[in-house]
Amino acid sequence: MPTEDQHPSIDPDRLHRFRLPDVPDETIRREYETCRKKYFDEFQANTHPIKPTPEQEQLIKEAIQQIPRTLDAYGILNADFSQRPLPKMFFLDRKDFYKYALHKELNTREMVTVRAIYDSTIHAFFMYLPKGRKRNERNEEILHHNVHELLHALSFRRLQVYKSKPGLEYGRTVDPQRTGVRMVPWGYDTQTDDPHLKFTDLNEAITEDLAIEVTNNIINAHPDQFRHAILGQIHVLLRRSRLKTARTIFVQDKEKELEKDGVPYSELTDRIAQSGYSFNIDENMFKQNYPKERKRFHHIIDALCRRTGKTQQEIKALFYGAYFLGPLRDLAKTVDGAIGKGTLRLIADDYFGDALTERLKQGETNKKNT
Numbered sequence: 001m002p003t004e005d006q007h008p009s010i011d012p013d014r015l016h017r018f019r020l021p022d023v024p025d026e027t028i029r030r031e032y033e034t035c036r037k038k039y040f041d042e043f044q045a046n047t048h049p050i051k052p053t054p055e056q057e058q059l060i061k062e063a064i065q066q067i068p069r070t071l072d073a074y075g076i077l078n079a080d081f082s083q084r085p086l087p088k089m090f091f092l093d094r095k096d097f098y099k100y101a102l103h104k105e106l107n108t109r110e111m112v113t114v115r116a117i118y119d120s121t122i123h124a125f126f127m128y129l130p131k132g133r134k135r136n137e138r139n140e141e142i143l144h145h146n147v148h149e150l151l152h153a154l155s156f157r158r159l160q161v162y163k164s165k166p167g168l169e170y171g172r173t174v175d176p177q178r179t180g181v182r183m184v185p186w187g188y189d190t191q192t193d194d195p196h197l198k199f200t201d202l203n204e205a206i207t208e209d210l211a212i213e214v215t216n217n218i219i220n221a222h223p224d225q226f227r228h229a230i231l232g233q234i235h236v237l238l239r240r241s242r243l244k245t246a247r248t249i250f251v252q253d254k255e256k257e258l259e260k261d262g263v264p265y266s267e268l269t270d271r272i273a274q275s276g277y278s279f280n281i282d283e284n285m286f287k288q289n290y291p292k293e294r295k296r297f298h299h300i301i302d303a304l305c306r307r308t309g310k311t312q313q314e315i316k317a318l319f320y321g322a323y324f325l326g327p328l329r330d331l332a333k334t335v336d337g338a339i340g341k342g343t344l345r346l347i348a349d350d351y352f353g354d355a356l357t358e359r360l361k362q363g364e365t366n367k368k369n370t
């Protein structure tokens, strides 16, 4: 991938901190680099990655530039790829994606909806690219998955190396310790019900919310590369025009005008933008990643806004700050201060639990009573 060339080798000093008390850091680092290289050598020999189209390559570059610009609005600075290596990125067909990203047999009976995966232990991500599709169609989907995984890679904090449990093939195990707000315990054994795994759901909600926002920013800046998405969105707006909001009536009028004059749809979006109405691609167009997790996140944000009098932007900034910069202290202070002691712990451990639901509701009633 050309995007990777700017950072030909990984700088473990910046990305990886190893924890293994009885072995010098330098040894562990060398060992890690050797293993990573071996992994990719084998990967290259056994897979047939698909080359993205020039248009898609351009969009990936655009995504890398756009992420810090979007974060700027939340006061999050220095969250960009200038201080860390870009992850390796691979587009794979179904067979390779199942084997290398999902570690599953192609004929699995499980329903697979995952389309992209970031693997922090090798600092790389894999995206599934269905065959037989006009290559530049659905650029928005590819971009959206790309942004989502880039955010995981950008918020990845630390790798830990420790002695493996007795009986395992390798003497050492490598695990991520923290990605975004997600915390992984020592000796984590890919058991998703491990009670020491924290903030998994919140982490996906934050990642996806930001991914949609970044993707929309890019689409609005380059409407011509997203004809499919824009056309779909215009249809959504037209269907909603029964609701007679000012924007949908405006879109309806413009569409009639354009049909008559035979002007392309991208001009319609320009005119919508010029009119001062926002034109965001509906999140349904992105095939709905983590809808439940995001809905919960929005409930939490709403409750915090009600209780603190802060704006959505300000509350989101707190979550994003923890996601990219690390300390959870400010977030804990606000969340527990507004919704009750121990709320952040509930968000970490039992995101969909009744206790949390109850607390979020209490905020609603209190507001109504005042």
Ligand SMILES: [Zn+2]
Pocket (backbone or CB within 6 Å): 148, 152, 204, 207
């Ligand atoms: Zn994710």
